[in-house]
Amino acid sequence: MQFNLVTPRIIEHLKRIVGEEHVLTSSEDLARYALDEIEERYRSLPEVVVKPRAPEEIAAIMRLANEERIPVTPRGAGTGLSGGAVPIYGGIVLSLERMNQILEIDVDNMMVTVEPGVVLGDMMRAVEAEGLFYPVDVSTLESCHVGGNVAENAGGARAVKYGLTGHWVYGLEIVTPTGEILRLGGKRIKDVTGYNLIQLLVGSEGTLGIITKITFRLTAKPKYVLDLLIPFDSLENAVTQVLEVLLEEINLSAIEFMDSLSIRAVERYLNLRLPHDESEAHLLIQVDGMEEDVVWRTGERVYQKLVRAGAKEVFVADNRLTRERMWRARREIAQALKALYKCVSVEDIVVPRAQIAEAVHYIRQLSYRHRLEVPIYGHIGDGNLHPTPVSNERDEETWIHDLDAFLLEMFRIVCDLGGNLTAEHGVGLKRIKYLPLVMNKAEIALMQAIKRAWDPNGILNPGKAVPLDSVL
Ligand code: MLT
Ligand code: ZN
Numbered sequence: 001m002q003f004n005l006v007t008p009r010i011i012e013h014l015k016r017i018v019g020e021e022h023v024l025t026s027s028e029d030l031a032r033y034a035l036d037e038i039e040e041r042y043r044s045l046p047e048v049v050v051k052p053r054a055p056e057e058i059a060a061i062m063r064l065a066n067e068e069r070i071p072v073t074p075r076g077a078g079t080g081l082s083g084g085a086v087p088i089y090g091g092i093v094l095s096l097e098r099m100n101q102i103l104e105i106d107v108d109n110m111m112v113t114v115e116p117g118v119v120l121g122d123m124m125r126a127v128e129a130e131g132l133f134y135p136v137d138v139s140t141l142e143s144c145h146v147g148g149n150v151a152e153n154a155g156g157a158r159a160v161k162y163g164l165t166g167h168w169v170y171g172l173e174i175v176t177p178t179g180e181i182l183r184l185g186g187k188r189i190k191d192v193t194g195y196n197l198i199q200l201l202v203g204s205e206g207t208l209g210i211i212t213k214i215t216f217r218l219t220a221k222p223k224y225v226l227d228l229l230i231p232f233d234s235l236e237n238a239v240t241q242v243l244e245v246l247l248e249e250i251n252l253s254a255i256e257f258m259d260s261l262s263i264r265a266v267e268r269y270l271n272l273r274l275p276h277d278e279s280e281a282h283l284l285i286q287v288d289g290m291e292e293d294v295v296w297r298t299g300e301r302v303y304q305k306l307v308r309a310g311a312k313e314v315f316v317a318d319n320r321l322t323r324e325r326m327w328r329a330r331r332e333i334a335q336a337l338k339a340l341y342k343c344v345s346v347e348d349i350v351v352p353r354a355q356i357a358e359a360v361h362y363i364r365q366l367s368y369r370h371r372l373e374v375p376i377y378g379h380i381g382d383g384n385l386h387p388t389p390v391s392n393e394r395d396e397e398t399w400i401h402d403l404d405a406f407l408l409e410m411f412r413i414v415c416d417l418g419g420n421l422t423a424e425h426g427v428g429l430k431r432i433k434y435l436p437l438v439m440n441k442a443e444i445a446l447m448q449a450i451k452r453a454w455d456p457n458g459i460l461n462p463g464k465a466v467p468l469d470s471v472l
Pocket of ligand 1: 138139140156330331332333334335378379386
């Protein structure tokens with residue numbers, strides 16, 4: 001890819017667009033925008049960071065970048081795990097952190113309209129104060145931005161009942177790579193006028209447009225929530241039970257899984273103990289609903305079933321404090337592994353739910369064969385697992401070699417089971433070279449043609465999600 005460098009003239013132009021104080025060029029500032037939550041070895045410095053406040057400013061930046069052939073990498077909170085916000089070709093990082101307002105909570109239409117830099121947890125609390133509910137519960141909810149959630153189509157723990165971010169996106173305002181402002185969708189629940197550009201934008205990883213406004217649909221806030229933490233002596237048994245429970249219960253809002261390596265890591269990191277932490281696996285199940293007796297009866301049935309199936313015990317949380325303790329342990333596993341190991345690769349595979357037990361079994365076998373430690377945790381109710389190879393012993397070169405060999409085999413197994421490379425973290429930078437394992441040339445060429453139609457000069461987040469034309 002041929003791009004031009006950011007010259008002092010371009011920097012002056014950017015300052016005129018967003019104001020001098022919102023253009024960063026010092027090496028310390030640039031270093032803060034060189035990485036997201038992907039591994040350190042992917043670090044890459046931008047030449048300049050701009051922090052616009054309005055879509056019109058973004059449109060002017062994009063027109064300039066497009067004319068000058070400067071790559072632009074949009075950035076939310078930088079919590080992404082696949083390198084979507086890493087400026088691999090330098091150029092401009094366009095940070096949306098100043099666009100952080102909740103613009104409207106429309107109670108009658110059950111919709112909220114926000115700017116992309118709003119923190120997910122803040123939006124959830126704001127709508128809950130109005131008796132409404134935004135259900136997509138991402139592990140990093142207290143830091144991630146909703147714009148990033150849309151760009152990556154984030155999933156999280158409650159997708160088993162409520163779906164991914166994209167299910168809730170009804171309106172988008174975006175700036176195209178050539179600098180037009182588009183307003184797509186709105187508050188209409190049904191609308192089939194033309195191609196569904198909104199859902200093309202959702203999960204496009206910042207490669208087709210920059211999101212400047214989002215309208216999310218909301219639902220009613222469940223009145224009762226019950227969480228069950230269930231330790232199992234046998235990993236196989238825990239995993240097999242998931243399918244059985246799902247076949248009988250339709251009201252579960254989360255079925256999460258943590259193996260013993262994940263539990264041990266998070267206990268060390270957070271300095272806490274989970275009940276029966278000697279167990280091979282824990283399930284964390286959430287039931288929610290509007291009627292107390294229905295929620296409790298569902299919980300009771302799940303409880304009875306799992307105890308009959310060999311669960312050691314079932315710990316119940318029906319209050320906020322206990323619930324937060326259980327969920328904190330689950331949510332912080334990725335952070336724990338990153339803090340405790342020198343080499344870490346958070347993976348994000350997905351298989352059809354009936355293949356979950358096989359997937360866990362094969363990944364375990366594979367980790368033994370490759371002599372790699374691979375904690376496995378994730379959203380098992382969706383068939384989405386985060387096997388996370390880790391190491392403290394290997395040097396960089398050996399790690400990259402061993403990891404690649406493991407991942408190639410794991411992805412092949414997952415594909416044979418009808419699965420795929422990523423369920424919620426995105427292709428980003430990290431998985432782009434594995435795309436040909438799961439997509440044929442025609443499919444990749446079609447994605448490239450879509451990218452070219454939106455971004456003829458390929459300046460918006462190049463090298464992410466879609467292989468560059470030159471690769472085929
Ligand atoms: C998780 O399930 O914990 C996430 O996908 C990983 C993260 O966001 O840190
Ligand atoms: Zn996850």
